Amino acid sequence: MHIPEGMLPGAVCIAGYALTSAAMWYSLKQINKKEDPHKEIPKAALLTAAFFISTFILIPIPPASVHPMLIGIIGAMLGYFAFPAITIALFFQAVLFQHGGITTLGVNAFLFGTSALLSYYVYLYAARIFQSKKYQQVIAGFLAGISGVAVTVFLFYLVLILFLPTTLDVETEKKAIMLLSLSHFPIMILEGVFSASLFGYLSKMKPQLIEVIK
Amino acid sequence: MIHIHSSVEEHVHLVSPIHQLDTRFKLIGMLFLIFSFAFISKIELLIFSIFVSFFILTISKLPFRFVLQRIKLPGLLIFMVAIVTLFFSEGSAVFHLGPLSVTKEGIHSFILILVRFISIMMLMVVLLGSTSIIQIIKAMRDLKLPTLLCDMIFFSYRYIFELGNDLKTMHIAMNMRGFRSKSILSIPTFALLSGSLLIRSYEQSDRVYNAMTLRGYGQNSNYYKQETSYTLVDCIWLIILILLSAFILCIEFGPY
Numbered sequence: 001m002h003i004p005e006g007m008l009p010g011a012v013c014i015a016g017y018a019l020t021s022a023a024m025w026y027s028l029k030q031i032n033k034k035e036d037p038h039k040e041i042p043k044a045a046l047l048t049a050a051f052f053i054s055t056f057i058l059i060p061i062p063p064a065s066v067h068p069m070l071i072g073i074i075g076a077m078l079g080y081f082a083f084p085a086i087t088i089a090l091f092f093q094a095v096l097f098q099h100g101g102i103t104t105l106g107v108n109a110f111l112f113g114t115s116a117l118l119s120y121y122v123y124l125y126a127a128r129i130f131q132s133k134k135y136q137q138v139i140a141g142f143l144a145g146i147s148g149v150a151v152t153v154f155l156f157y158l159v160l161i162l163f164l165p166t167t168l169d170v171e172t173e174k175k176a177i178m179l180l181s182l183s184h185f186p187i188m189i190l191e192g193v194f195s196a197s198l199f200g201y202l203s204k205m206k207p208q209l210i211e212v213i214k
Numbered sequence: 215m216i217h218i219h220s221s222v223e224e225h226v227h228l229v230s231p232i233h234q235l236d237t238r239f240k241l242i243g244m245l246f247l248i249f250s251f252a253f254i255s256k257i258e259l260l261i262f263s264i265f266v267s268f269f270i271l272t273i274s275k276l277p278f279r280f281v282l283q284r285i286k287l288p289g290l291l292i293f294m295v296a297i298v299t300l301f302f303s304e305g306s307a308v309f310h311l312g313p314l315s316v317t318k319e320g321i322h323s324f325i326l327i328l329v330r331f332i333s334i335m336m337l338m339v340v341l342l343g344s345t346s347i348i349q350i351i352k353a354m355r356d357l358k359l360p361t362l363l364c365d366m367i368f369f370s371y372r373y374i375f376e377l378g379n380d381l382k383t384m385h386i387a388m389n390m391r392g393f394r395s396k397s398i399l400s401i402p403t404f405a406l407l408s409g410s411l412l413i414r415s416y417e418q419s420d421r422v423y424n425a426m427t428l429r430g431y432g433q434n435s436n437y438y439k440q441e442t443s444y445t446l447v448d449c450i451w452l453i454i455l456i457l458l459s460a461f462i463l464c465i466e467f468g469p470y
Contacts, residue, residue, distance in 0.1 A: 098288045
């Protein structure tokens, strides 16, 4: 789900970098408010690598296969570290495998990073609502996973359809964005199940890994 | 499972004017040119861009087959998008293919997307094929990227290989115990695999961090600073690349 090189006009690529810089500045500002910002770097870097590696975990959905996006999971586990983490992972994917691109890195990072930050808030809110419930982490993880995919997919098609150098009429554009976003509904549910299973497992085995970095 | 070094960095040790450039100058110059290509919408400039990319590729002495290898996969995706724009753009119809009509605007978009992609990708492959990832990260650090981001990039780069190897080992172990992933019912199993992988790597990363802290990590950010030098040739190359970018932007946005 990366926008590749050459697909978007230069002005949109520059605007993407401007938005990503602003979001990155805000995230780093929040991170630097912490007593020891360096302490969480290993965990953030680990999840950055996990986001990168996630493309290699192929879950069969005959006749094709999908890989977990991990956007909601990264948002829920890293908080404000999620934005730099996702930007770095996308940079490595563009550089090492040509997934996405350098000119479109700003746009891709903003789409994925914003979704991760929104998932972080969804996770915090859900965890607060289901506080002291047995399945608190499972439900919060499920919702974070779903919201991560939902927001990313919607923003992805919005950008793609609005800024592709084609001349589609407004009604067709609206329909295309809605239809393409809704077609990912099963993927959202699968990602939610994956996140819920992962959070359920981690809450039992290593709860400090899902203690969100506030 | 992951053979990153062998595929991306296999031609880093070639000797060419592009390989010998200072990484900081190469990075800035190439990015200027790549971004100027992204602004192109005129067909004449597309021809110029592909000529420039091909010229730089020839100077870099990178094998053309290597470039094709890197472009092949993302090229497939961009080709599908270009096909969609070819058939679904509004405008004056040039000819019809069954129920679909191909417009003049559609043909323009099709050529624009494909040629712009090839030009940018050729330069990207030259940049990445002539410079190791570590050199690029160091150059970004020298170009004043925030320390926290640089640290995260270095750590992540290391963990990519660690996690890749661990994932491969654990996957083989699962298969040897009889696991066969045939349907979506295996999602919880994959989640457990990912969880185990994260726990294993987290414990290791924690130990590495503690060892680094004991050696003074985080106490003094100046320890990164190194003596760096550049030559007149680096400066000339940077000026040429920036002038080329300026020329493209002037033609694109000028009254010509």
